[in-house]
Amino acid sequence: MSHADSRLIVALDLPTTDAAWSLVESVGDTVSFYKIGLQLFPVGGMDLCHRIKAAGKQVFLDFKLHDIPATVEKATRSITTGGADLLTIHAEPAVMRAAVAGREGSDLKLLGVTVMTCYDDEMLAEMGYAFGARDLVLRRVEQSLEAGVDGVVASAHEAREIRQRFGDDLLIVTPGIRPAGADIGDQKRVSTPASALADGASHLVVGRPVNAAADPEAAARAIVAEMANV
Secondary structure (H helix, E strand, O other): OOOOOOOEEEEOOOOOHHHHHHHHHHHHHHOOEEEEEOOOHHHOHHHHHHHHHHOOOEEEEEEEEOOOHHHHHHHHHHHHHHOOOEEEEEOOHHHHHHHHHHOOOOOOEEEEEOOOOOOOHHHHHHHOOOOOHHHHHHHHHHHHHHHOOOEEEOOHHHHHHHHHHHOOOOEEEEOOEOOOOOOOOOOOOOEOHHHHHHOOOOEEEEOHHHHOOOOHHHHHHHHHHHHOOO
């Protein structure tokens, strides 16, 4: 893993575990951390988690658990058997407390999902929230720390203020990362890799700029090079 930067998490948002594993192989030692999300969960996502871990890499399970507390606790306990490094749950107090109870005795770190990067103030208002994205993110960060989780998922737009207000100990995992000039797709709150790290992010999640690239290894290598300056 000598060429990898563990702050970079490549999203395996692909239709099959075979396609995901092919990407892992093609990228090689340039990437050491991968995200498995809901697209792969029902088609062998946990088996893929085991396979990636066996290859000596790290895994972020982006399952965004959200259910009654008893179910979240049991689901989290089941997930700990897969050896994953990170797991997301929605940043609602009861949900997070249940996940904390479920991961007891394991090394699994938990991330509260604050406000997804595809949402902006207008969309939150449509959903019935009285808070805009910034205020809702900060409230949920506070609740995440009170619940005992290890960090949050938040956009780079909020990372600087989160870091300033809540200190250096929490993880801030930032999706919506796009190298300069890249298509932002359906994301509303995006940032470049260097800017996100400078703003306080501890980890960056990059999907389409790598997994949809003609040369994923070269794309990942360019991102790692940009990150090396921060």
